Every structure is written in C-alpha cells, then in structure tokens.
Amino acid sequence: MGEQVDMASEEMLINAAVTSWKIVIGRLDKGIQALGEEQLQRQVAPGKNRLYYLVGHLTAVHDRMFPLLGLGEKLYPQLDEPYVTNPDGALPDPLSADELKKAWSEVNSKLTAAVEALTPREWLQKHTQVSDEDFAKDPSRNRLAVFLSRTNHASFHAGQFVLVK
Amino acid sequence: MGEQVDMASEEMLINAAVTSWKIVIGRLDKGIQALGEEQLQRQVAPGKNRLYYLVGHLTAVHDRMFPLLGLGEKLYPQLDEPYVTNPDGALPDPLSADELKKAWSEVNSKLTAAVEALTPREWLQKHTQVSDEDFAKDPSRNRLAVFLSRTNHASFHAGQFVLVK
Numbered sequence: 438m439g440e441q442v443d444m445a446s447e448e449m450l451i452n453a454a455v456t457s458w459k460i461v462i463g464r465l466d467k468g469i470q471a472l473g474e475e476q477l478q479r480q481v482a483p484g485k486n487r488l489y490y491l492v493g494h495l496t497a498v499h500d501r502m503f504p505l506l507g508l509g510e511k512l513y514p515q516l517d518e519p520y521v522t523n524p525d526g527a528l529p530d531p532l533s534a535d536e537l538k539k540a541w542s543e544v545n546s547k548l549t550a551a552v553e554a555l556t557p558r559e560w561l562q563k564h565t566q567v568s569d570e571d572f573a574k575d576p577s578r579n580r581l582a583v584f585l586s587r588t589n590h591a592s593f594h595a596g597q598f599v600l601v602k
Numbered sequence: 603m604g605e606q607v608d609m610a611s612e613e614m615l616i617n618a619a620v621t622s623w624k625i626v627i628g629r630l631d632k633g634i635q636a637l638g639e640e641q642l643q644r645q646v647a648p649g650k651n652r653l654y655y656l657v658g659h660l661t662a663v664h665d666r667m668f669p670l671l672g673l674g675e676k677l678y679p680q681l682d683e684p685y686v687t688n689p690d691g692a693l694p695d696p697l698s699a700d701e702l703k704k705a706w707s708e709v710n711s712k713l714t715a716a717v718e719a720l721t722p723r724e725w726l727q728k729h730t731q732v733s734d735e736d737f738a739k740d741p742s743r744n745r746l747a748v749f750l751s752r753t754n755h756a757s758f759h760a761g762q763f764v765l766v767k
Contacts, residue, residue, distance in 0.1 A: 449726050450615040452742060457750040482647040482765045561614050577617060585622040585750075592754040596761035600647045 447557035454581060455553060458588045462545050465495070465595050469541060474534040481597040486525045488601060489537070491594050493520035493530065496541045499548055502587060506580050507565050508551040513540050552584065560584075612722035619746060620718060623753045627710050630660070630760050634706060639699040646762040651690045653766060654702070656759050658685035658695065661706045664713055667752060671745050672730050673716040678705050717749065725749075 469492055477489040486494075497516035503509045511517075519528040532540060560581045563572035572578055634657055642654040651659075662681035668674045676682075684693040697705060725746045728737035737743055 446722060446726060447612055447615060449741065449744070450612060450619075450722065450746060453744065453746040453750055454615075454619070456742060456747065457754060460751070461754055485765055557611060557615065561611060576614065577621060579614070579618065581615060581618040582621065585618055585753075586625070588750075588754060589622060589626055589757040592757035593761035596758035597765065600650055600762065600765070 451555075451557050451560055451581070454585060454588075455549075458552075458584065458591075459549060461588055461591045461595065462549070465591060465598065466542065466545070468595075468598055470538060472534075476601075477534050477537075479601050481600050486597070488598065489530060489534070490520060490525035491597065492537055492541055493532075495591060495594055496537065496544050497521045498587065498590065500544045502548055502583070503551070505564055505566060505583060506552070507562075508548070512544055512547070516540070555580065616720075616722050616725055616746075619750060619753075620714075623717075623749065623756075624714060626753055626756045626760060627714070630756060630763065631707065631710070633760075633763055634703060637699075641766075642699050642702075644766050646765050651762070653763065654695060654699070655685060655690035656762065657702055657706055658697075660756060660759055661702065661709050662686045663752065663755065665709045667713055667748070668716070670729055670731060670748060671717070672727075673713070677709055677712070681705070720745065 469488075472488060477492065478487055480487050481491070493516055496513065497520045500511045500513050500516065501521075503511055515531050519531060530537070561576070561579045563569070563576075563578060564580050564583045567575075567578040634653075637653060642657065643652055645652050646656070658681055661678065662685045665676045665678050665681065666686075668676055680696050684696060695702070726741070726744045728734070728741075728743060729745050729748045732740075732743040
C-alpha cells in the first residue's frame with residue numbers, strides 16, 4: 438500500500454514462523470530421542486510406515502531444505518534414496534538408530550540456525566526450485582512458503598508418531 | 603532495525619501464512635467431503651479416535667478461533683463438549699454426518715474470510731487469551747502465533763486421517 442512501516446514488524450512476523458517451526462521440531466525431538474531401536478521399528482498403524490522410516494524421512498526432507506533454501510549442501514545425502522525416493526521397506530536402513538537420531542538432531546539444529554540468520558527480505562526471495570521467470574509471475578514461491586510447508590509436513594507426521602504406544 | 607520498508611513485504615509474509623492455512627484446510631476438506639457416515643465412524647488406528655471425532659474436534663477448535671482472534675462469536679458452541687472437553691466416545695455426536703461436514707465447511711470458510719481481512723498490524727496484535735500486561739512482556743503472543751499453531755494442529759490430525767483406508 439506504499440505505507441512506511443519499520444522493520445520490527447517484519448521481524449515479528451518472521452519470528453512467529455520460526456517459533457512455530459521450533460515448537461513442532463522440539464516436540465518431535467523429545468519423542469524421538471526417547472525411543473530405542475526396538476520402539477523405532479514399530480509401525481504407526483498396521484501395515485503403515487515404521488517410526489524409523491518417519492525419522493529418516495523427516496531428516497532427509499529437512500536436509501533437502503539446505504539446497505532448496507539456498508543455505509548450503511545436504512549433510513546426509515544417503516538418506517534420500519531409502520527415505521524419500523522409496524517407500525518403507527524397499528531399501529535397508531543405512532544408519533543405526535543412534536546414528537539416525539544424531540543425524541535428525543544435527544540437520545535440524547543447523548537448519549534452524551541458518552534460517553534464524555535470514556532477513557525478512559531474504560525470506561521473501563525465491564527458493565532454488567523456481568526459475569527467475571516463474572518467480573516474477575508468482576512471487577509467493579519464496580523461502581517462507583517452503584518453510585511453512587515443511588513445518589506443516591513435520592506436524593503431519595508428528596500426528597502419526599503419537600499413535601504408537 | 604529501524605530500516606524503512608514498504609507495506610508490501612509485510613503483506614507478502616502474511617500471505618504466505620494464510621496460503622499455508624488454506625492448503626492444509628483444502629486438503630483436509632477434500633478428504634472429509636468424500637467420506638460417508640460409515641467411513642467417518644472408522645478409527646485412525648485401533649483404539650484411537652474416529653474420523654468423526656477428528657472432524658468434530660477440528661471444527662470446534664477452528665470455531666474457537668473466532669473469539670480467540672477477536673473475530674466474533676462461535677458458530678457451533680455445542681461442539682465444544684463432545685469434541686474438545688471430552689475424549690472420543692464420552693458423549694453422543696450432536697450432529698449427523700452431513701450436518702457435521704456442513705459445520706466444518708462453514709466454520710473454515712467464514713474463518714478464512716475473516717483472517718484474510720486482517721492487516722499486518724492486526725496480525726501482530728494480541729490474541730484475546732493473553733492479558734495486556736503479559737502481552738507487553740511477550741509481544742510474540744499475537745494473532746499470527748495462534749494462527750500458525752492452529753495450522754500445525756490441523757496438519758497434525760491430517761497425518762492421522764490418511765492412515766484410514
């Protein structure tokens with residue numbers, strides 16, 4: 438609308454999004470760190486994904502956010518094939534339970550630190566999977582849209598985690 | 603930081619949050635509208651909530667957002683007791699499947715229209731469950747924080763919906 442406002446409001450809006458992400462990841466992390474190898478092998482419902490697969494899936498999807506948001510390279514590219522490209526059970530688990538939990542923590546802590554350093558302007562820049570031409574037509578395809586989508590994706594799987602006793 | 607920016611950036615940030623909500627609600631709505639009475643009576647996993655309960659729960663929680671966000675009164679206050687205060691099975695379902703699906707649609711469409719009318723400044727104002735004193739200490743307790751939390755909550759239950767064949 439052309440009205441002049443100070444940067445503080447933009448930072449408040451971004452802060453709400455980052456806080457929302459941290460709440461979702463923090464709750465998942467609390468549940469995941471408490472699980473041992475045997476518990477991680479349980480399925481969320483009969484015939485559905487194992488918790489092991491879900492932890493691998495969320496770790497791999499969050500790891501992909503580094504290149505997607507232009508924040509760096511993936512830390513654990515070996516998780517893509519077993520936990521994103523393929524369904525549960527198609528490939529062996531490449532990491533032990535302890536290694537997987539460490540990967541989950543490392544990816545999320547580094548990713549959270551990286552997004553916390555973004556300015557409001559950077560949040561509204563395009564993500565790397567959209568072309569300059571397409572972004573010019575639809576500027577809503579920005580980093581924040583990806584980040585909110587991934588926060589919802591983590592919540593989606595968190596709802597499945599809690600079904601396992 | 604005191605830097606002057608135009609209002610467009612704030613509106614872009616808010617737009618990302620509202621779009622994220624609309625995507626989550628739209629996917630849920632597509633699934634819910636396709637379900638008949640019998641399918642709604644299924645549980646998301648053995649011994650867990652029925653889909654019927656989850657639709658009632660999400661409708662009631664979203665209905666509560668009208669007073670919580672200072673946007674008006676609840677449309678279906680009779681859903682609070684069976685679907686928020688009490689667990690599944692404690693009370694009879696007050697609405698038929700068709701009535702419940704209508705309530706779900708009505709609450710979400712009116713709520714979405716109401717939040718789309720909020721300005722960035724209004725998004726950063728306090729929600730109604732926090733006192734002026736507490737909000738002065740912690741201005742992150744604003745409308746947007748509630749809205750992002752409820753978007754994640756809807757995603758959380760959406761992850762459970764998809765487990766039902």
